[in-house]
Amino acid sequence: xxxxxxxxxxxxxxxxxxxxxxxxxxxxxxxxxxxxxxxxxxxxxxxxxxxxxxxxxxxxxxxxxxxxxxxxxxxxxxxxxxxxxxxxxxxxxxxxxxxxxxxxxxxxxxxxxxxxxxxxxxxxxxxxxxxxxxxxxxxxxxxxxxxxxxxxxxxxxxxxxxxxxxxxxxxxxxxxxxxxxxxxxxxxxxxxxxxxxxxxxxxxxxxxxxxxxxxxxxxxxxxxxxxxxxxxxxxxxxxxxxxxxxxxxxxxxxxxxxxxxxxxxxxxxxxxxxxxxxxxxxxxxxxxxxxxxxxxxxxxxxxxxxxxxxxxxxxxxxxxxxxxxxxxxxxxxxxxxxxxxxx
Amino acid sequence: xxxxxxxxxxxxxxxxxxxxxxxxxxxxxxxxxxxxxxxxxxxxxxxxxxxxxxxxxxxxxxxxxxxxxxxxxxxxxxxxxxxxxxxxxxxxxxxxxxxxxxxxxxxxxxxxxxxxxxxxxxxxxxxxxxxxxxxxxxxxxxxxxxxxxxxxxxxxxxxxxxxxxxxxxxxxxxxxxxxxxxxxxxxxxxxxxxxxxxxxxxxxxxxxxxxxxxxxxxxxxxxxxxxxxxxxxxxxxxxxxxxxxxxxxxxxxxxxxxxxxxxxxxxxxxxxxxxxxxxxxxxxxxxxxxxxxxxxxxxxxxxxxxxxxxxxxxxxxxxxxxxxxxxxxxxxxxxxxxxxxxx
Numbered sequence: 001x002x003x004x005x006x007x008x009x010x011x012x013x014x015x016x017x018x019x020x021x022x023x024x025x026x027x028x029x030x031x032x033x034x035x036x037x038x039x040x041x042x043x044x045x046x047x048x049x050x051x052x053x054x055x056x057x058x059x060x061x062x063x064x065x066x067x068x069x070x071x072x073x074x075x076x077x078x079x080x081x082x083x084x085x086x087x088x089x090x091x092x093x094x095x096x097x098x099x100x101x102x103x104x105x106x107x108x109x110x111x112x113x114x115x116x117x118x119x120x121x122x123x124x125x126x127x128x129x130x131x132x133x134x135x136x137x138x139x140x141x142x143x144x145x146x147x148x149x150x151x152x153x154x155x156x157x158x159x160x161x162x163x164x165x166x167x168x169x170x171x172x173x174x175x176x177x178x179x180x181x182x183x184x185x186x187x188x189x190x191x192x193x194x195x196x197x198x199x200x201x202x203x204x205x206x207x208x209x210x211x212x213x214x215x216x217x218x219x220x221x222x223x224x225x226x227x228x229x230x231x232x233x234x235x236x237x238x239x240x241x242x243x244x245x246x247x248x249x250x251x252x253x254x255x256x257x258x259x260x261x262x263x264x265x266x267x268x269x270x271x272x273x274x275x276x277x278x279x280x281x282x283x284x285x286x287x288x289x290x291x292x293x294x295x296x297x298x299x300x301x302x303x304x305x306x307x308x309x310x311x312x313x314x315x316x317x318x319x320x321x322x323x324x325x326x327x328x329x330x331x332x333x334x335x336x337x338x339x340x341x342x343x
Numbered sequence: 344x345x346x347x348x349x350x351x352x353x354x355x356x357x358x359x360x361x362x363x364x365x366x367x368x369x370x371x372x373x374x375x376x377x378x379x380x381x382x383x384x385x386x387x388x389x390x391x392x393x394x395x396x397x398x399x400x401x402x403x404x405x406x407x408x409x410x411x412x413x414x415x416x417x418x419x420x421x422x423x424x425x426x427x428x429x430x431x432x433x434x435x436x437x438x439x440x441x442x443x444x445x446x447x448x449x450x451x452x453x454x455x456x457x458x459x460x461x462x463x464x465x466x467x468x469x470x471x472x473x474x475x476x477x478x479x480x481x482x483x484x485x486x487x488x489x490x491x492x493x494x495x496x497x498x499x500x501x502x503x504x505x506x507x508x509x510x511x512x513x514x515x516x517x518x519x520x521x522x523x524x525x526x527x528x529x530x531x532x533x534x535x536x537x538x539x540x541x542x543x544x545x546x547x548x549x550x551x552x553x554x555x556x557x558x559x560x561x562x563x564x565x566x567x568x569x570x571x572x573x574x575x576x577x578x579x580x581x582x583x584x585x586x587x588x589x590x591x592x593x594x595x596x597x598x599x600x601x602x603x604x605x606x607x608x609x610x611x612x613x614x615x616x617x618x619x620x621x622x623x624x625x626x627x628x629x630x631x632x633x634x635x636x637x638x639x640x641x642x643x644x645x646x647x648x649x650x651x652x653x654x655x656x657x658x659x660x661x662x663x664x665x666x667x668x669x670x671x672x673x674x675x676x677x678x679x680x681x682x683x684x685x686x
Contacts, residue, residue, distance in 0.1 A: 161627030165635055208625045209606040241584035241604050261584050263552040282551045284504035
């Protein structure tokens with residue numbers, strides 16, 4: 001399995017490739033399912049989740065499938081209400097504002113409430129070719145806590161920032177609870193058959209550099225150590241500047257996901273040769289001509305030439321208005337150039 | 344003048360302080376003017392622009408006033424329509440989409456069209472105490488071009504990214520035109536009396552690290568060299584990750600503004616001792632208690648202890664819902680701690 005072999009630093013003959021949000025709006029077959037079903041119904045119906053997870057695999061034969069789900073199904077299973085609104089995005093109610101709100105969160109019986117996730121993992125794994133890895137995921141404790149405090153995605157996450165600066169001990173309390181829940185959520189995915197898990201720290205950029213370790217990286221570290229007995233490799237992916245990579249690497253994840261705003265050459269130096277790096281093409285590069293895509297793929301592959309330890313990916317999720325043909329160009333280029341060992 | 348002495352690396356007995364967007368919504372006296380006049384009318388009426396520029400100076404005796412205006416009055420003077428909408432923010436029409444759109448931009452007669460800016464600078468300088476510096480500003484060529492191509496602020500600036508990857512030569516053409524215009528805009532402010540100018544590269548974060556120099560930093564470098572004969576120091580401020588600081592420092596600005604997402608300790612190392620640094624408290628830190636603000640001010644001042652070369656500022660504009668009393672706390676702490684030389 002190319003993805004796992006790359007993570008294990010075995011000799012491989014090409015660079016594995018998958019794309020964050022690969023099951024998404026840019027695919028006509030995905031849009032036709034979304035015309036009939038809303039986003040959360042797809043997440044909650046194992047047959048539909050399986051179908052959309054497999055769509056990009058059929059088209060591009062990516063080296064990994066990633067479970068189609070939403071990170072906010074976890075807070076929902078803990079007792080909050082979750083709604084998706086096409087304009088506002090996700091809304092979580094009631095938002096966490098007081099310590100009693102944290103005490104009301106349920107961390108028991110998550111396996112039962114999230115059975116539809118385990119079922120989807122089972123079904124996907126059963127339909128997926130043996131040489132393609134299945135990746136499970138969760139939001140990081142900090143990113144989930146941010147959604148839960150703010151109630152929804154927002155420009156500045158001012159409520160989260162207020163809590164961070166005015167009631168840091170309350171934020172730590174919530175982060176502890178979410179760490180426990182994230183570990184359970186990932187364990188149930190692992191038991192159902194995922195072979196790799198990724199933590200998405202989508203709101204990592206809300207924290208100034210000197211607070212990132214205290215409020216986010218350290219909790220991701222706890223998740224890694226609490227999953228150590230499973231032997232399943234963990235990918236840590238924080239969206240935002242370079243200092244995120246620096247903080248996360250000290251928790252020795254198997255893989256670090258690199259945002260497109262970070263410099264892959266520096267990431268390589270900072271992470272050292274033991275940690276595999278994933279990323280980090282600018283998603284907007286898929287708007288370019290085939291020639292520009294070829295060049296940009298070459299630029300990235302060159303950084304890892306003769307050393308390996310690279311999983312090709314975008315540095316952030318694929319944009320909804322990308323031409324699916326350009327994804328073919330991208331995947332072909334990654335495979336051809338990495339097999340030929342182009343300069 | 345404390346601000347200019349600091350920039351000139353003269354011995355000073357305290358750290359100068361001002362705040363980006365210091366004339367803004369958090370001030371009740373600003374809101375009461377905004378109740379009667381819309382944002383652009385204030386920009387276009389020298390008496391009103393003068394009044395709001397001076398409001399925060401009266402309250403806090405900041406070491407610098409910054410001209411109250413908007414970076415988009417420049418594209419407006421070049422022939423585009425500018426509107427402000429409370430929900431969508433600024434809108435520039437028609438958006439630049441073709442090479443002919445660039446040819447239609449006017450770079451002649453800007454002094455005449457922007458006379459209200461010169462008049463405001465004159466009036467502010469006349470009312471301002473001699474020991475307070477007056478800062479003029481412009482958007483960077485890249486940030487202005489981004490607004491002009493997109494037509495308005497947006498989450499991903501997809502039109503800009505399309506142009507960047509599909510028609511880079513067209514983007515360069517627009518950047519050349521905007522560089523010429525920015526130099527003229529800053530010259531007219533300098534002639535009217537500003538003593539320092541700041542370039543705001545607010546959308547610096549749109550560019551991946553390996554493209555930042557080509558599409559943004561190099562044009563800011565041109566602005567610096569074309570203003571060299573004025574002797575007026577230039578502050579370059581790019582919003583976003585650390586690599587922006589690294590690119591900008593090679594153009595030897597007098598001052599580099601540091602975003603709150605960047606690490607000031609590293610910025611100090613990267614910039615070297617000749618370049619003065621400005622920033623970079625997280626704006627949300629003003630939500631905190633006086634004690635937390637004191638600690639955070641101390642953390643920043645310590646980095647420059649015994650070396651100087653620091654202008655205290657937030658790392659981004661002040662948030663509209665901050666309590667104005669906490670700005671007093673901040674300013675007092677910066678002055679007391681830097682005078683005492685606290686550890």
